[in-house]
Amino acid sequence: MEKMILNGEMKDRSEIRIDIEDRGYQFGDGVYEVIRIYNGLLFAGDMHIKRLFQSAELISISIPYTQEELMEQLKRLVKTNDLQSGIIYLQYTRGVSPRSHAFPFHQVEPVYVAYTKEMPAAKGEKAAVRAVTAEDIRWLRCNIKSLNLLGNILAKEEAVKAGCEEAIQHRGDIVTEGSSSNVFIAANGAIKTHPANNLILNGITRQVVLQLCGKLEIPVQEEAFTMEELLKADEVFYTSTGVEVTGISEVDGKIIGNGQTGPLTQKLQQAFCQEIERQCGRI
Structure with missing residues (x-):
């Protein structure tokens, strides 16, 4: 039982x-x-x-x-x-x-x-997924992991109705985070993600990925980025406890990069798996 x-x-x-x-x-x-x-x-x-x-x-x-x-x-x-x-x-x-x-x-x-x-453990590289964008209608204390998730649910439902895996939320022109994840973009070999302030939840996987970027000497900017930067990025990926590190191949019907998991994302997926093995053993 x-x-x-x-x-x-x-x-x-x-x-x-x-x-x-x-x-x-x-x-x-x-x-x-x-x-x-x-x-x-x-x-x-x-x-x-x-x-x-x-x-x-x-x-x-x-x-x-x-x-x-x-x-x-x-x-x-x-x-x-x-x-x-x-x-x-x-x-x-x-x-x-x-x-x-x-x-x-x-x-x-x-x-x-x-x-x-x-829940089965993911192993190695995962296929990239499709996403849509959605206006971020949530309250202004998103740094608190509270039970008040209706805004997140409505955004996720927009993604599901569009046949996508995630909704990337934005306040006006500024991208914040996914409906149940943190979002990263990569351009010219560097990574950018929204700073950990009251507008996002500072995800644990996000924090681990930022630590890995430091170890791998991947340049990171924790600063807000625009919808235009999102759609023009070389790579987009998202992170959470459930999806770990997963590439995004398409946003609002716009193909990102070559429509596959990008090289920086792959590198971080591999490093994340190694971190799991370091803490918990081989999966």
């Missing part, structure tokens, strides 16, 4: 009950993380947990564990479910309280859930 965590306790999925007045359910009042598992080990787990605590602090949710204690719970969940390749999803909500927009007047305990899901 698959196990989940509810408020620090390991339970069967059938035992999990969430109150109808949980503020995560009624307001999206909470934060979450998704951590990739390779060979039964958490990839970049410390970075994910650190970001979870940062997001929680920014919306005044107090997590009643240390980062080390939470990490040990997640490792135990992976081991209990015998998960070799997949993800952990975990979230904290502000807790259960009678419905009111303001924070509860009385002290409430946050509600914490975590579960695992199988």
Whole structure:
């Protein structure tokens, strides 16, 4: 029987009950993380947990564990479910309280859930995918990994309806990020990606890729770029826990480069696989 965590306790999925007045359910009042598992080990787990605590602090949710204690719970969940390749999803909500927009007047305990899901590990180079662009209609605190994802969902649905894998969001002429990813462009041997400010989520895979660029001596500019730069780029790729590092072959029907995964993207895909092997062993 698959196990989940509810408020620090390991339970069967059938035992999990969430109150109808949980503020995560009624307001999206909470934060979450998704951590990739390779060979039964958490990839970049410390970075994910650190970001979870940062997001929680920014919306005044107090997590009643240390980062080390939470990490040990997640490792135990992976081991209990015998998960070799997949993800952990975990979230904290502000807790259960009678419905009111303001924070509860009385002290409430946050509600914490975590579960695992199988997902095959990607190996080596992945085929490039198609994308569309979409106006970024989200709120102005995208650096918080909150449960409020309706704007992201609507953008992703635009991509799905167009037969594409991702929607690249923009505020006016400035590209921000994907609906569930970070976006990079490459031109003249250098890479550019939006700076990690309040307009994007500083993705963990994004951070790992930037570290790899440093090791590989690939020039990087963390600065905003335009829609025109996006469409004229030599290469476009996107990153996330789920897609890892994946090339984008076409945006809004415009072929990027030669319509295949570009050489810089391939180089980073290979380096990313090596980083997975360094942390978690060969996949």
